[in-house]
Amino acid sequence: MNGDLNVNAGSNASGNTVISPTSTVISYTMGNPNGQLIVGTPIDFAEAERYLKCASLFWNTLEANGTGEIVFGQLNLTGTDPGLNVFRFDSTNIYGTGLSLNQLNGINIVAPAESTILINVTGSNIQYGSYQIFRNGSGASRENARRILWNYPEALTWSNSTTAIYGSVLAPFAAANTTFSQINGNIMFDSFSGNAESHNELFIGELPDPMACFVTSSTTTSSSTTTSSTTTSSSTTTTSTTTTTTSTTTTSSTTTVAPLPRSQAITDLFESVALQQTALSHILNAEGEKLQKILSADVSVEKILLTNKSVESMVNSVADLEMILEDKLNLFKDCHCR
Numbered sequence: 001m002n003g004d005l006n007v008n009a010g011s012n013a014s015g016n017t018v019i020s021p022t023s024t025v026i027s028y029t030m031g032n033p034n035g036q037l038i039v040g041t042p043i044d045f046a047e048a049e050r051y052l053k054c055a056s057l058f059w060n061t062l063e064a065n066g067t068g069e070i071v072f073g074q075l076n077l078t079g080t081d082p083g084l085n086v087f088r089f090d091s092t093n094i095y096g097t098g099l100s101l102n103q104l105n106g107i108n109i110v111a112p113a114e115s116t117i118l119i120n121v122t123g124s125n126i127q128y129g130s131y132q133i134f135r136n137g138s139g140a141s142r143e144n145a146r147r148i149l150w151n152y153p154e155a156l157t158w159s160n161s162t163t164a165i166y167g168s169v170l171a172p173f174a175a176a177n178t179t180f181s182q183i184n185g186n187i188m189f190d191s192f193s194g195n196a197e198s199h200n201e202l203f204i205g206e207l208p209d210p211m212a213c214f215v216t217s218s219t220t221t222s223s224s225t226t227t228s229s230t231t232t233s234s235s236t237t238t239t240s241t242t243t244t245t246t247s248t249t250t251t252s253s254t255t256t257v258a259p260l261p262r263s264q265a266i267t268d269l270f271e272s273v274a275l276q277q278t279a280l281s282h283i284l285n286a287e288g289e290k291l292q293k294i295l296s297a298d299v300s301v302e303k304i305l306l307t308n309k310s311v312e313s314m315v316n317s318v319a320d321l322e323m324i325l326e327d328k329l330n331l332f333k334d335c336h337c338r
Contacts, residue, residue, distance in 0.1 A: 003191060014200060020045050050317045051213050052188055053172045053310070057283045058210035060120045060153040064088040066111070068095045075104050077119070079111035084118065084206065091123035091152075102129040109135050109148070116205030117148040117167070124293050126152055126171070128160040128181075140166035145184040147205040154290055156307060158189065160196075168203040173290070173310050190310070211272075212279035212321060273325050280318050287311045 005019050006026035016035035019025070028037055066079035066087040075094060079085025092100040101121070109117055113136065135144040148167025152158060155174040160181040168185035178194035185201045294307045 010195070018042055049172065050313065052170065053314055054213035054283060054317060055210045056151055056153045056170050056172050057286045057314075058213060058279055059118060059149075059151050059207060060088075060122070060286070061279070061282045062086050062118065062120075062208065064120070070094060070097050070099060070104070073099075073103075073105040075107045077107070077109045077111075077117075079109075079115065079117070082112045082115055084116045085111045086118045086120070088120040088122065091121050091126050100127070102127045104129060104131055106131045107133045108137060109133070109140070110137070115147065116207060118151060118205075118207060119149070119167070120151045120153065122154050123152075124154050124156045124290070124297070126155045126158040126174070128163045128165075130162040133164065133166050135166070142166070142184045142199055142201050145199075145201045146203060148185070149203060149205060149207070153286065154293070156290075156294065156303070168201075173307075175306075210279065212276040212283070269328060269331070273328055276321070276325060280321060283314065283318060287314055 003020075004024045004026055005017075005028055007017075007028050007030045011031040011033065012035060014034060016038050017028075017030070017032060018038045018040060020041060021039055023039075025037075064086045065081055066077055066085045068075060068077045068087055068089055070076070077087050079087070089095050094100065094104075109119075111117060133140045135141070145166040145168070150165065150167050150169050152169075152171035152174060155171045158169075158171045158174040158176040159178065160183075161179045162181060164182040164184065166184050168187070169183055170186075170188045172188055172190060174189050174191075176189040176192045176194070178192075178196040180195060182197045182199075184199045186203050187198055291307065291311055294304060
């Protein structure tokens with residue numbers, strides 16, 4: 001984690017607790033029977049935060065291909081795609097019924113057993129009630145949870161009391177609070193407080209790569225040439241010169257790619273930049289909507305400043321990606337192709 005740590009009691013039964021060197025340990029009395037508290041950077045916390053915020057917004061733009069309805073207080077989500085089933089609903093007005101998440105008495109996810117489930121839940125304040133989550137009519141299992149992702153791209157607060165969540169939870173802008181709850185899957189919040197039981201069921205579903213969220217690296221090629229010359233003179237003053245040239249090329253790429261016509265390669269590059277620009281526009285639009293919602297709500301100045309900080313971080317990341325896209329286009333700015 002990349003933030004202050006204040007944990008009292010409990011146990012981390014399956015591994016280490018890792019915090020950033022910039023974090024402050026306020027209190028840590030939790031047991032680590034199979035690990036320990038470690039200060040280090042096994043991952044780039046800042047880069048992971050930037051990517052997850054970007055990816056959350058990107059996945060929210062995917063078109064929903066699943067349907068939902070509420071029957072006798074239970075939300076039924078139905079998908080038929082064997083690969084990826086995407087759902088989207090408003091947390092305070094689920095599929096236009098006027099009901100919110102905390103008013104349900106159950107959720108049943110009906111879809112092919114091996115398919116990936118992406119559930120985009122919109123709204124700035126996410127609050128669960130107390131009920132059970134089912135998978136194809138039976139109580140969801142920890143194995144089911146590995147292919148489910150609950151995505152909350154607009155959430156600034158996220159709370160749960162006694163509902164056991166099955167699936168990874170991605171709410172990268174939210175301050176989360178739980179009371180005697182359970183989450184089976186990866187947990188990704190901006191901050192977390194409360195008490196809960198979690199099981200680290202790693203997400204193995206397959207989602208479209210948010211290409212605009214990746215920071216690409218360039219390939220560097222260097223070459224050196226050595227030339228030696230030998231001259232021989234005869235009595236007729238005829239001079240012959242023999243030149244030997246050796247060339248060494250070093251490249252960081254080891255992938256062999258079939259050659260494309262130059263015009264096709266340039267067209268593909270322009271298309272990829274256009275797609276990434278579209279994704280970036282969606283991200284900026286979502287940031288704008290988030291600011292509008294927080295400013296129109298009755299929240300504290302501290303919450304407004306926190307939101308502004310997260311928006312500023314995302315805008316800076318987008319600006320960095322724009323520079324990369326500009327560099328791509330500059331590769332062929334002087335090109336004239338038939």
